[in-house]
Amino acid sequence: MSQVKEFGPTGKNEVVSPELVTTLSAPAGRELIARAVSLLADGDELAALSALRREVEPDLAAAALTQARLRDKAAAKFGEDAPALLVLPDSLEQATRSEVAAARASTLRERGVRRIVEAGAGIGADTIALARAGIEVVALERDLVVAAVLRANIAALGLRDVVQAAAADAAAYVAELSPDIAVYADPARRSGGRRIFDPELAEPPLSWLVGLAERGHPVVAKISPSLSGEQVPPGWEAAWTSTPTSSGRSVVEASLWSPQLHRFARRAAVLPDLEITGVPDVELPVGDVSTYLYEPDGAVNQAELVGVLADATGGHLLAPRIGYLSAERAVDDLPAQRFAVIETLQYSAKRVARALAHYDAGDLVVKKRGLDLDPHRLRREWLGKLRSRSGPPLAVIVVRRTADTLAIIARPD
Numbered sequence: 001m002s003q004v005k006e007f008g009p010t011g012k013n014e015v016v017s018p019e020l021v022t023t024l025s026a027p028a029g030r031e032l033i034a035r036a037v038s039l040l041a042d043g044d045e046l047a048a049l050s051a052l053r054r055e056v057e058p059d060l061a062a063a064a065l066t067q068a069r070l071r072d073k074a075a076a077k078f079g080e081d082a083p084a085l086l087v088l089p090d091s092l093e094q095a096t097r098s099e100v101a102a103a104r105a106s107t108l109r110e111r112g113v114r115r116i117v118e119a120g121a122g123i124g125a126d127t128i129a130l131a132r133a134g135i136e137v138v139a140l141e142r143d144l145v146v147a148a149v150l151r152a153n154i155a156a157l158g159l160r161d162v163v164q165a166a167a168a169d170a171a172a173y174v175a176e177l178s179p180d181i182a183v184y185a186d187p188a189r190r191s192g193g194r195r196i197f198d199p200e201l202a203e204p205p206l207s208w209l210v211g212l213a214e215r216g217h218p219v220v221a222k223i224s225p226s227l228s229g230e231q232v233p234p235g236w237e238a239a240w241t242s243t244p245t246s247s248g249r250s251v252v253e254a255s256l257w258s259p260q261l262h263r264f265a266r267r268a269a270v271l272p273d274l275e276i277t278g279v280p281d282v283e284l285p286v287g288d289v290s291t292y293l294y295e296p297d298g299a300v301n302q303a304e305l306v307g308v309l310a311d312a313t314g315g316h317l318l319a320p321r322i323g324y325l326s327a328e329r330a331v332d333d334l335p336a337q338r339f340a341v342i343e344t345l346q347y348s349a350k351r352v353a354r355a356l357a358h359y360d361a362g363d364l365v366v367k368k369r370g371l372d373l374d375p376h377r378l379r380r381e382w383l384g385k386l387r388s389r390s391g392p393p394l395a396v397i398v399v400r401r402t403a404d405t406l407a408i409i410a411r412p413d
C-alpha cells in the first residue's frame with residue numbers, strides 16, 4: 001500500500017492532548033490510572049482528584065481520573081481488553097462493541113479480505129477485531145488526539161505488526177490507492193453531541209464510499225441501525241446486527257457491503273450465533289392464530305427477512321406488515337422469540353383481565369402491534385387484579401388486524 005502522509009504534531013481535543021495520551025500510555029501513566037481506579041472505588045471523585053493532584057500535574061490527574069471513570073463503559077464495549085486500553089468519551093460512545101466488530105471482521109476474512117484501509121478508525125474497536133481476524137490494517141484517523149489513543153491501544157495489545165495506525169485524512173490516502181484494496185468505514189455519526197441519522201451527513205459520507213466501490217474497491221460501511229431497505233445502494237448487501245442487552249435484545253447497527261463483497265441481498269446477524277440471509281420480503285401469507293407465535297428478532301424485521309422464518313416454520317403473518325408469525329410447528333434455533341398460545345380473544349382490556357384471572361401468572365409481558373396502547377399501564381392494571389401470582393410468566397400480545405383486534409394469551413416457550 002502507499003505511504004501514509006501524517007498530520008503534524010498539533011491539535012487539541014476537549015479532554016486531553018496527544019502529549020498527555022503518550023504520558024498516560026507509558027508505564028508510569030498506566031500506574032496512575034490504576035491508582036485512579038482504586039481511589040474512585042470509594043465513590044468520591046473530588047477526593048480522588050485531590051489525591052492524584054498531590055502526585056502529578058492537574059491536567060494529568062484529570063486525564064487519569066477520566067480513564068478511571070470510563071472504565072466500566074469501556075468494559076461494556078471492549079470486554080476483557082478494557083483495562084489495557086485508553087479511551088475518549090466521545091470516541092467510546094461511537095466505538096463498536098467487541099463482539100459485533102469481531103463478527104464483521106470474521107465475515108470480511110471469510111469473504112477473502114486480507115488487507116484493508118480503515119477510513120476513520122476512532123480509538124480502534126474495529127481495528128483490533130480486524131487485526132485479530134488475521135487482516136492487515138492501515139487504520140487512519142484524522143483527529144490527532146483520537147489517533148494518539150488509537151496508536152497507544154494498538155501498541156498495548158501487541159498488534160503493531162499487523163496494524164499501521166496513523167493520523168491522516170483517509171480521503172487523500174485512499175485516492176492514491178490501487179482499487180483492489182478493501183476499505184472499511186464506520187463514519188462519525190455525531191456532531192456537537194447530537195446523533196446524525198442521514199448517512200450522507202456522516203463523515204465520511206456514504207456517497208464517497210459508493211464512489212470508491214464504483215472505482216473497484218471492495219467496501220464495507222457501518223451504518224445507523226435505522227437504515228431502511230430503500231437506502232441500500234443497488235447491488236449492495238445490507239446486514240442488520242442485533243445483540244443481547246440488559247433489557248432484552250436490540251439492533252445495534254446496520255452495515256453495507258459493496259458488490260465486490262456481496263453474497264446475499266439481505267442478512268440478519270443475530271449475535272452471538274444465528275444468521276439468516278435471503279431476499280427482502282414481498283408479500284407473505286396471512287392467517288389465523290395457531291399453536292405457536294413467533295416474534296422475529298428486530299434484525300430480521302429490519303432486514304425484511306420474516307419470510308425466511310415463515311418458510312422455516314410453515315407459518316404465516318397474523319396481519320399484513322405485522323411482524324408476528326403463527327405456525328403449527330415449534331422450530332428451535334431461529335432468530336425469533338417463540339410463544340405457545342394458550343387462548344385467543346377479541347381484545348378488550350376487561351375481557352383480558354377476566355381471562356387472566358384463570359391463570360395464576362407470576363408475571364406478565366404485554367406486547368402490542370398496529371395499535372396505540374400503553375403496554376406498561378396495561379401490565380400494571382392486569383397484574384394488580386390477579387389474586388395469586390405463583391404461576392409461570394405469561395405474555396399478552398395484542399394485534400390489530402384489518403377486521404378486528406386480537407389479544408393472545410401465551411407462554412414464552
Ligand SMILES: C[S@@+](CC[C@H](N)C(=O)[O-])C[C@H]1O[C@@H](n2cnc3c(N)ncnc32)[C@H](O)[C@@H]1O
Pocket residue numbers: 091094095096119120121122123124125126127140141142143146168169170171186187188189203204
Ligand atoms: C465512528 S468513529 C469510528 C469508531 C471505530 N469504528 C470504533 O469502533 O472504535 C469515526 C471516526 O472517523 C474519523 N474520520 C471521519 N472522517 C475521516 C477522514 N476523512 N479521515 C480520517 N478519519 C476520519 C472521525 O474523526 C472519527 O473518529
